[in-house]
Amino acid sequence: xxxxxxxxxxxxxxxxxxxxxxxxxxxxxxxxxxxxxxxxxxxxxxxxxxxxxxxxxxxxxxxxxxxxxxxxxxxxxxxxxxxxxxxxxxxxxxxxxxxxxxxxxxxxxxxxxxxxxxxxxxxxxxxxxxxxxxxxxxxxxxxxxxxxxxxxxxxxxxxxxxxxxxxxxxxxxxxxxxxxxxxxxxxxxxxxxxxxxxxxxxxxxxxxxxxxxxxxxxxxxxxxxxxxxxxxxxxxxxxxxxxxxx
Amino acid sequence: xxxxxxxxxxxxxxxxxxxxxxxxxxxxxxxxxxxxxxxxxxxxxxxxxxxxxxxxxxxxxxxxxxxxxxxxxxxxxxxxxxxxxxxxxxxxxxxxxxxxxxxxxxxxxxxxxxxxxxxxxxxxxxxxxxxxxxxxxxxxxxxxxxxxxxxxxxxxxxxxxxxxxxxxxxxxxxxxxxxxxxxxxxxxxxxxxxxxxxxxxxxxxxxxxxxxxxxxxxxxxxxxxxxxxxxxxxxxxxxxxxxxxxxxxxxxxxxxxxxxxxxxxxxxxxxxxxxxxxxxxxxxxxxxxxxxxxxxxxxxxxxxxxxxxxxxxxxxxxxxxxxxxxxxxxxxxxxxxxxxxxxxxxxxxxxxxxxxxxxxxxxxxxxxxxxxxxxxxxxxxxxxxxxxxxxxxxxxxxxxxxxxxxxxxxxxxxxxxxxxxxxxxxxxxxxxxxxxxxxxxxxxxxxxxxxxxxxxxxxxxxxxxxxxxxxxxxxxxxxxxxxxxxxxxxxxxxxxxxxxxxxxxxxxxxxxxxxxxxxxxxxxxxxxxxxxxxxxxxxxxxxxxxxxxxxxxxxxxxxxxxxxxxxxxxxxxxxxxxxxxxxxxxxxxxxxxxxxxxxxxxxxxxxxxxxxxxxxxxxxxxxxxxxxxxxxxxxxxxxxxxxxxxxxxxxxxxxxxxxxxxxxxxxxxxxxxxxxxxxxxxx
Numbered sequence: 001x002x003x004x005x006x007x008x009x010x011x012x013x014x015x016x017x018x019x020x021x022x023x024x025x026x027x028x029x030x031x032x033x034x035x036x037x038x039x040x041x042x043x044x045x046x047x048x049x050x051x052x053x054x055x056x057x058x059x060x061x062x063x064x065x066x067x068x069x070x071x072x073x074x075x076x077x078x079x080x081x082x083x084x085x086x087x088x089x090x091x092x093x094x095x096x097x098x099x100x101x102x103x104x105x106x107x108x109x110x111x112x113x114x115x116x117x118x119x120x121x122x123x124x125x126x127x128x129x130x131x132x133x134x135x136x137x138x139x140x141x142x143x144x145x146x147x148x149x150x151x152x153x154x155x156x157x158x159x160x161x162x163x164x165x166x167x168x169x170x171x172x173x174x175x176x177x178x179x180x181x182x183x184x185x186x187x188x189x190x191x192x193x194x195x196x197x198x199x200x201x202x203x204x205x206x207x208x209x210x211x212x213x214x215x216x217x218x219x220x221x222x223x224x225x226x227x228x229x230x231x232x233x234x235x236x237x238x239x240x241x242x243x244x245x246x
Numbered sequence: 247x248x249x250x251x252x253x254x255x256x257x258x259x260x261x262x263x264x265x266x267x268x269x270x271x272x273x274x275x276x277x278x279x280x281x282x283x284x285x286x287x288x289x290x291x292x293x294x295x296x297x298x299x300x301x302x303x304x305x306x307x308x309x310x311x312x313x314x315x316x317x318x319x320x321x322x323x324x325x326x327x328x329x330x331x332x333x334x335x336x337x338x339x340x341x342x343x344x345x346x347x348x349x350x351x352x353x354x355x356x357x358x359x360x361x362x363x364x365x366x367x368x369x370x371x372x373x374x375x376x377x378x379x380x381x382x383x384x385x386x387x388x389x390x391x392x393x394x395x396x397x398x399x400x401x402x403x404x405x406x407x408x409x410x411x412x413x414x415x416x417x418x419x420x421x422x423x424x425x426x427x428x429x430x431x432x433x434x435x436x437x438x439x440x441x442x443x444x445x446x447x448x449x450x451x452x453x454x455x456x457x458x459x460x461x462x463x464x465x466x467x468x469x470x471x472x473x474x475x476x477x478x479x480x481x482x483x484x485x486x487x488x489x490x491x492x493x494x495x496x497x498x499x500x501x502x503x504x505x506x507x508x509x510x511x512x513x514x515x516x517x518x519x520x521x522x523x524x525x526x527x528x529x530x531x532x533x534x535x536x537x538x539x540x541x542x543x544x545x546x547x548x549x550x551x552x553x554x555x556x557x558x559x560x561x562x563x564x565x566x567x568x569x570x571x572x573x574x575x576x577x578x579x580x581x582x583x584x585x586x587x588x589x590x591x592x593x594x595x596x597x598x599x600x601x602x603x604x605x606x607x608x609x610x611x612x613x614x615x616x617x618x619x620x621x622x623x624x625x626x627x628x629x630x631x632x633x634x635x636x637x638x639x640x641x642x643x644x645x646x647x648x649x650x651x652x653x654x655x656x657x658x659x660x661x662x663x664x665x666x667x668x669x670x671x672x673x674x675x676x677x678x679x680x681x682x683x684x685x686x687x688x689x690x691x692x693x694x695x696x697x698x699x700x701x702x703x704x705x706x707x708x709x710x711x712x713x714x715x716x717x718x719x720x721x722x723x724x725x726x727x728x729x730x731x732x733x734x735x736x737x738x739x740x741x742x743x744x745x746x747x748x749x750x751x752x753x754x755x756x757x758x759x760x761x762x763x764x765x766x767x768x769x770x771x772x773x774x775x776x777x778x779x780x781x782x783x784x785x786x787x788x789x790x791x792x793x794x795x796x797x798x799x800x801x802x803x804x805x806x807x808x809x810x811x812x813x814x815x816x817x818x819x820x821x822x823x824x825x826x827x828x829x830x831x832x833x834x835x836x837x838x839x840x841x842x843x844x845x846x847x848x849x850x851x852x853x854x855x856x857x858x859x860x861x862x863x864x865x866x867x868x869x870x871x872x873x874x875x876x877x878x879x880x881x882x883x884x885x886x887x888x889x890x891x892x893x894x895x896x897x898x899x900x901x902x903x904x905x906x907x908x909x910x911x912x913x914x915x916x917x918x919x920x921x922x923x924x925x926x927x928x929x
Contacts, residue, residue: 052399052400052419053358053399054398054399054400054402055399055400055706056400056702056703056706058702058703104702106400109399110350110355111358138358138359139358139359139360139402139416140358140359140360142416142418143415143416146415146416146418150898151898151900154866154867155854155867162795165793165866167793167854167855167865167866167867170854170864170865170866171854171864206851207848207849207850207851208851208853208854209854210850210851210854210900210902211900211902211903212900213903214900214901214902214903215891215900215901219359219361222359223359226359238347238348
């Protein structure tokens with residue numbers, strides 16, 4: 001008799017737990033079986049690209065599996081992994097007749113550097129990995145990229161194209177490329193803001209860098225700084241907060 | 247004796263026995279049922295996430311600030327006029343916390359910096375999804391009740407396009423998508439109404455086919471229709487995937503339907519054989535490549551995309567037509583964007599020879615057409631009507647069809663239940679739109695939309711632009727929308743206007759809001775330059791910028807034309823903001839000139855972008871200033887130095903917030919640069 005008393009309660013509790021519980025989906029990707037094994041993975045193309053957050057990178061990422069003599073290995077397995085939000089199409093497979101495997105990368109929805117890992121297994125069934133960096137820009141940093149193209153790149157980017165001949169070599173004091181992490185990472189955001197808005201002399205640097213404070217708005221300059229921070233190599237680390245010790 | 251009514255086998259007595267116990271069980275059941283609602287509330291997802299947030303911030307240095315900002319309970323952003331009831335911030339608690347930039351887990355990430363405040367427009371305006379939902383599944387995914395899932399981030403700029411009807415500098419993807427809709431003729435077949443009541447217009451007119459027999463052969467039309475990209479990789483025309491006999495009949499109809507224009511075919515010009523290199527150099531110095539692309543040996547396209555690609559033009563154009571076209575394109579097409587170059591006969595012959603040599607015999611090698619029969623011609627006409635060729639091309643005797651393809655004004659919120667997907671395709675609207683652009687014919691047999699050769703990025707851009715075409719955008723209150731500036735239909739009047747139309751000045755230059763952006767805006771040119779310089783420039787245009795490969799072509803203008811144009815420009819294109827003659831062009835005191843030189847080289851370091859002394863200065867960005875004193879007016883130089891963006895919005899030269907004295911001294915220095923710049927530059 002006593003067991004029948006609690007039966008409805010158990011039923012209700014069961015219903016509740018089903019209602020509030022959450023189901024997790026799990027996915028597993030299995031590539032085709034490899035027919036050969038390599039010893040090393042190298043990047044053929046598609047690394048260090050810049051794309052918008054959540055977008056497909058303009059060029060596919062192509063990696064090549066080599067044996068220990070450095071010859072391409074067709075039929076070796078390759079799989080890709082990345083931080084959460086990154087998807088690969090396809091995410092795994094075997095290398096083609098030229099030993100290469102190509103995948104389209106969709107970046108995650110958060111701005112930043114994405115370290116993608118390509119891996120293959122060697123004869124000893126051990127994993128061989130290759131790390132490739134890609135950069136995702138959010139709205140503000142893409143805006144910064146456009147402003148850089150228009151106002152900064154002509155002096156700060158040493159590379160010339162027929163449409164945009166670099167002015168860097170014409171300058172007596174060479175501007176820093178935005179990839180020069182060693183130099184730019186030492187400057188604070190306030191320093192960058194001040195040199196952009198007041199020109200080189202604001203930080204005792206060359207007057208060849210003109211002031212843009214009356215041309216660009218504050219949010220435009222902030223967008224530029226956010227973009228510059230993303231380009232640095234080695235990557236820029238925002239200074240952590242300094243807390244008082246207990 | 248037992249009571250007659252006390253039957254111990256009543257169902258509830260069987261179950262519970264004692265009535266008191268029955269009462270107890272029923273009460274417990276009732277209590278438990280009553281507990282469901284508070285329990286569900288207690289275990290709700292948003293509470294779970296809010297607790298998670300509090301755990302996350304507890305260990306951070308700025309915990310106290312963050313805790314102070316935190317509001318427990320369901321949060322809501324409510325804008326009835328925008329149709330926004332967003333409870334997203336109930337779980338996305340850290341959205342506005344500037345210090346959470348290092349947090350990468352959702353739902354606690356800080357929102358990336360955008361020009362709008364989250365409270366101002368809410369979330370679903372840009373991200374879609376269900377704002378009023380309070381569970382993860384309902385808010386983000388497409389469920390049975392909701393069809394509007396979260397928009398993937400790659401299309402996020404469509405949100406901007408709902409309010410911003412014109413392009414924004416910071417939304418390149420949306421701008422590209424809208425430009426492609428206009429350029430690739432999408433809007434010729436599909437009506438796309440913008441919320442301000444206007445309809446998107448094509449930005450490039452496909453060539454008229456009414457006189458095509460003057461220009462090319464039926465064989466070329468056959469090869470082109472078979473695969474336009476085989477003739478020119480950059481062709482705008484899509485592939486209609488027609489059967490060979492249909493192409494045969496369409497080409498037969500187009501040739502039969504074509505009427506001749508007098509003067510667009512001319513006999514060979516007897517000229518002495520020119521130097522073989524002369525063609526290439528004439529092509530180069532006429533700056534044909536500013537508008538036309540040619541594939542180079544490496545297979546890359548080099549040149550602009552204003553005019554058609556010329557890689558295989560010799561296979562397409564009839565020599566007698568090409569000759570007449572090079573001499574004066576306006577005879578064949580009065581509306582063409584190509585300037586009338588006023589070439590000499592020798593130049594026409596040289597250019598003709600150079601272009602005809604750009605041929606590819608393989609293209610027409612397998613095209614053998616028998617003479618057309620009347621049945622073929624009439625079948626060709628019906629095919630031309632069936633495929634809507636006249637939507638883009640003018641074809642005499644055939645009217646432009648109306649509502650030829652579905653209206654796309656509201657495509658951005660089309661219900662998923664109304665769409666038919668391909669197998670294996672994700673069932674979302676963006677995937678549907680992108681899929682339709684990628685392979686339009688795959689969706690059903692008998693569809694007429696042609697196959698384009700868009701890249702993945704172009705398809706994403708087009709999808710973004712189309713997603714902005716939705717009910718929400720059409721019904722926004724005017725207070726939040728940013729209308730596009732009215733399109734300018736400016737046309738200069740009189741004789742000068744005729745010359746400017748003939749020279750197609752507006753293909754490159756903009757004046758009063760109309761025209762191209764390849765060359766400087768000329769709206770205030772009359773206040774800017776000195777008349778003598780302008781006349782010399784018409785006679786012999788040179789480039790002002792050392793690193794620029796393009797410059798204005800030489801049009802062989804007559805003295806009379808130069809006078810007419812200069813009169814008009816100097817009189818009409820003046821800024822109302824200052825008097826051109828308010829500062830003199832020479833005669834500044836030497837001390838002021840010297841002061842200006844000091845300012846130029848030290849304080850303002852202008853030499854980083856400009857060249858005054860060809861031997862010492864190297865600046866490659868701005869125009870060379872060696873002869874600026876003979877080119878610009880003093881007043882223009884002074885006002886430009888004071889605020890360049892006021893005279894030409896968007897110009898790169900920074901505003902230096904210069905004092906009047908500095909600007910005057912620099913003007914004196916610059917106006918003293920009368921230089922023989924041409925000789926120097928040539929050297």
